[in-house]
Amino acid sequence: MQNKEKGNFKPKNRKTFKKKTQQNKINEDDEIKEIQSKYDSIVPSNVKCFDDLPLSYKTKKALKECNYKTPTDIQRESIGYALQGRDVLGAAVTGSGKTLAFLVPVLEKLYTQKWSRMDGTGAIIISPTRELAYQIFETLRKVGAKHDFSAGLIIGGKNLKFERGRMDQCNIMICTPGRLLQHMDENPLFNATSMQILVLDEADRCLDMGFEQTMNAIIENLPPERQTLLFSATQTKSVKDLARLSLDNPVYVAPHEQQMTTPQSLQQNYVVINLEDKITMLWSFIKNHLKQKCIVFMSSCKQVKYIYEIFCKLRPGTSLLALYGTLHQDRRVAIYNEFMRKSNVVLFATDVASRGLDFPVVNWVIQLDCPEDVTQYIHRAGRTARHKAKGESLLVLLPSEEEAMIEELTQKKISINKISIDPRKMFSPRAKMEAFLAQNKELKESAQRAFVSYIKSVILMKNKKVFNVEALDTDAYARSLGLVVVPRIRFLQRLKKRQQKQKEGRESASSESSEEEEEEKPVQKEQNKLILAHSSEDEDNDDDLFTIKRKDHEVDTQIGEDEHADISLAKNPAKAPKIVTKAALAKRVLKKKIVANKKVVFDEEGEQLKDPTKHLQSDLAREYENEDEDDGGGIDIEKAKRLLREEDKFDKERFREKIKAKRKAKKQKLKKKRDDDQQELDDFGSDEDDDVDLSWLPDPDKIYGPKNSDEESVSDAESEIHQLPTKLFEKPRNKRELSVSMSENSSADEDEEEDKRSKPIKKKAKKMASKLSVDEAEMLAMRLLGSE
Numbered sequence: 001m002q003n004k005e006k007g008n009f010k011p012k013n014r015k016t017f018k019k020k021t022q023q024n025k026i027n028e029d030d031e032i033k034e035i036q037s038k039y040d041s042i043v044p045s046n047v048k049c050f051d052d053l054p055l056s057y058k059t060k061k062a063l064k065e066c067n068y069k070t071p072t073d074i075q076r077e078s079i080g081y082a083l084q085g086r087d088v089l090g091a092a093v094t095g096s097g098k099t100l101a102f103l104v105p106v107l108e109k110l111y112t113q114k115w116s117r118m119d120g121t122g123a124i125i126i127s128p129t130r131e132l133a134y135q136i137f138e139t140l141r142k143v144g145a146k147h148d149f150s151a152g153l154i155i156g157g158k159n160l161k162f163e164r165g166r167m168d169q170c171n172i173m174i175c176t177p178g179r180l181l182q183h184m185d186e187n188p189l190f191n192a193t194s195m196q197i198l199v200l201d202e203a204d205r206c207l208d209m210g211f212e213q214t215m216n217a218i219i220e221n222l223p224p225e226r227q228t229l230l231f232s233a234t235q236t237k238s239v240k241d242l243a244r245l246s247l248d249n250p251v252y253v254a255p256h257e258q259q260m261t262t263p264q265s266l267q268q269n270y271v272v273i274n275l276e277d278k279i280t281m282l283w284s285f286i287k288n289h290l291k292q293k294c295i296v297f298m299s300s301c302k303q304v305k306y307i308y309e310i311f312c313k314l315r316p317g318t319s320l321l322a323l324y325g326t327l328h329q330d331r332r333v334a335i336y337n338e339f340m341r342k343s344n345v346v347l348f349a350t351d352v353a354s355r356g357l358d359f360p361v362v363n364w365v366i367q368l369d370c371p372e373d374v375t376q377y378i379h380r381a382g383r384t385a386r387h388k389a390k391g392e393s394l395l396v397l398l399p400s401e402e403e404a405m406i407e408e409l410t411q412k413k414i415s416i417n418k419i420s421i422d423p424r425k426m427f428s429p430r431a432k433m434e435a436f437l438a439q440n441k442e443l444k445e446s447a448q449r450a451f452v453s454y455i456k457s458v459i460l461m462k463n464k465k466v467f468n469v470e471a472l473d474t475d476a477y478a479r480s481l482g483l484v485v486v487p488r489i490r491f492l493q494r495l496k497k498r499q500q501k502q503k504e505g506r507e508s509a510s511s512e513s514s515e516e517e518e519e520e521k522p523v524q525k526e527q528n529k530l531i532l533a534h535s536s537e538d539e540d541n542d543d544d545l546f547t548i549k550r551k552d553h554e555v556d557t558q559i560g561e562d563e564h565a566d567i568s569l570a571k572n573p574a575k576a577p578k579i580v581t582k583a584a585l586a587k588r589v590l591k592k593k594i595v596a597n598k599k600v601v602f603d604e605e606g607e608q609l610k611d612p613t614k615h616l617q618s619d620l621a622r623e624y625e626n627e628d629e630d631d632g633g634g635i636d637i638e639k640a641k642r643l644l645r646e647e648d649k650f651d652k653e654r655f656r657e658k659i660k661a662k663r664k665a666k667k668q669k670l671k672k673k674r675d676d677d678q679q680e681l682d683d684f685g686s687d688e689d690d691d692v693d694l695s696w697l698p699d700p701d702k703i704y705g706p707k708n709s710d711e712e713s714v715s716d717a718e719s720e721i722h723q724l725p726t727k728l729f730e731k732p733r734n735k736r737e738l739s740v741s742m743s744e745n746s747s748a749d750e751d752e753e754e755d756k757r758s759k760p761i762k763k764k765a766k767k768m769a770s771k772l773s774v775d776e777a778e779m780l781a782m783r784l785l786g787s788e
């Protein structure tokens with residue numbers, strides 16, 4: 001087997017290799033003829049070991065190397081028919097070796113057809129989950145190691161480009177339905193026209209409602225002249241399902257049918273406890289089984305996520321892992337491998353791990369939430385006690401679930417014992433959980449989501465005899481998760497209201513049957529909405545393309561236009577264009593109950609201040625806010641438009657007021673400035689009444705007075721300079737006079753001025769002032785002002 005990801009084998013010596021190949025070909029031809037001649041004479045009861053079957057040397061050798069010597073019942077009985085080319089429906093208990101029962105015929109079929117890399121796709125094996133596909137791929141790598149076929153693992157979450165380019169060289173494809181259809185639709189290199197054999201592992205799951213449309217599309221694209229093998233522990237016998245596959249005279253092989261539906265080595269127990277005690281029970285169980293390997297099944301991803309997170313914080317003293325559909329594919333594979341490796345570990349999982357996975361030595365399987373039906377119970381429990389190994393399973397039932405569920409299990413010949421729990425061994429982690437939730441907002445939100453998700457899952461179950469949402473003590477359950485405040489379950493309230501209305505409608509004696517139908521529609525609509533919402537939230541199974549995943553959920557055609565659009569997308573998932581409208585986004589936000597953070601402002605008295613911009617003002621809006629949510633959700637566009645128009649009036653008014661206030665403030669500011677200026681002027685004027693202040697000018701008596709008065713005049717000039725600003729408001733009296741006097745003065749003092757340019761101006765003014773006329777002094781003052 002050449003794994004596509006590993007590259008090709010290159011011989012060292014070409015000549016020797018060529019010779020050997022030719023020789024091998026001759027031998028192979030003979031071998032093929034020989035083994036084919038024995039096909040018709042296979043008697044299952046005579047097959048004691050794999051050597052008794054007419055298999056190729058390469059297959060036998062690989063089987064031996066993997067330590068597979070004796071075929072299991074299903075292998076013994078089905079391989080013969082498959083080699084003969086018959087279509088096979090194989091049913092055998094979990095862990096009974098169905099994987100080899102189809103892988104061996106696949107290898108043999110291609111071998112006897114002398115399939116080569118150049119022949120393209122010869123076999124397609126479809127599995128409902130990625131992990132199972134991965135596991136089959138790994139088994140194929142081992143048992144097909146001696147063959148030269150190429151194999152590819154084609155599952156969601158992997159590199160599409162990588163797969164795309166290698167499609168045409170892939171002989172055996174192991175895939176999940178969604179990804180296969182995607183390649184069929186989009187990849188020009190995908191070519192299955194010469195395909196020989198189709199295998200559906202977990203066939204009933206592949207053919208159920210969740211994969212119905214995809215599988216139909218896949219089957220349409222496959223050649224009708226092919227061999228088909230279907231295997232499952234809970235095989236479908238539905239004529240409708242089988243007709244879709246156009247099987248040709250299939251043979252039904254079910255070695256254990258008359259005896260049992262679960263492995264003999266599986267010890268099955270159940271316990272009845274209240275919903276609020278589940279977490280305590282689980283915690284106590286883990287604490288009491290620290291040295292064991294356990295799988296705990298829950299009904300939704302959000303529950304698994306929360307329980308894993310909080311239990312990790314509580315530190316039980318053993319390894320914890322969580323596997324669910326919304327995890328990234330690489331993470332899923334890593335967790336799968338880690339759980340395979342470890343021996344003392346607890347895996348919390350959704351039903352993504354319930355089918356087909358072959359974890360070694362699992363001691364306990366706990367079904368913390370009641371399975372949807374017996375089929376799901378069988379697959380979950382079957383993760384332990386595989387192939388002759390021993391194992392135990394514990395089904396946790398609520399008092400309301402016990403009677404109906406046990407009856408169904410008994411009908412299917414499943415013997416299960418009721419056990420009780422020793423209350424002395426129960427330790428409640430509730431107080432610690434509450435403390436963690438109080439510290440960690442994200443964890444609290446995770447708990448809230450887990451809570452809502454569980455309630456939703458119960459509502460969505462079709463079997464109302466087992467699943468009764470009315471019987472749940474939701475408040476106590478919320479508290480058991482560590483939540484102090486019980487999250488609001490709006491969909492439940494709406495559903496109850498509708499049911500109430502429906503009841504009342506029925507009770508009114510005069511109501512006619514047509515009226516009742518009208519009443520029923522909204523209820524159905526509500527349930528359908530939940531179905532769509534829930535299925536899109538919990539991506540437990542393979543491909544994200546599927547909107548409806550659970551088997552028993554029927555979607556009524558009597559639904560609103562929006563929902564209809566959603567469903568039509570779901571019906572043709574790969575072809576549907578992904579158009580995300582604003583309305584769809586809004587709906588999504590509504591559905592997820594995303595509430596934007598609010599800023600609350602309080603005044604000094606502690607009264608809440610209402611921001612008019614954040615609160616609806618109009619009467620219509622208030623009426624809308626107080627309205628009952630009976631309209632089934634959604635947006636009334638017309639009403640919303642009217643509401644916006646009303647609110648718009650208030651907004652405009654607010655805006656006008658804002659602008660007015662701004663203008664007023666601006667005006668006041670301007671006025672104040674003017675007043676200040678005026679005040680300043682007034683202040684200047686007030687010193688010397690309203691006359692022009694000439695006090696700064698040099699005293700002519702001093703200037704023209706006796707020479708010995710020099711010192712006095714300088715000091716006056718100094719003081720004048722300090723008073724200069726007041727003169728800014730005066731015009732020079734005689735420009736001509738000024739200029740002349742200035743020039744005269746400048747020429748007289750030119751040399752002196754030149755010498756003293758670097759000296760302070762005040763000093764200069766000191767000397768000059770003694771010789772200046774009144775006008776000259778004024779001019780000097782002006783200049784000094786300018787220079788300062």
Ligand SMILES: Nc1ncnc2c1ncn2[C@@H]1O[C@H](COP(=O)(O)OP(=O)(O)OP(=O)(O)O)[C@@H](O)[C@H]1O
Nearest residue numbers: 068070071072094095096097098099233356358387
């Ligand atoms: N002939 C054999 N001899 C020994 N071990 C075998 C043989 N065939 C299968 N096994 C082992 O039995 C285990 C279960 O096999 P497998 O996973 O194929 O079971 P299954 O019937 O497909 O289970 P499920 O119904 O859960 O999918 C595997 O570990 C496998 O290696």
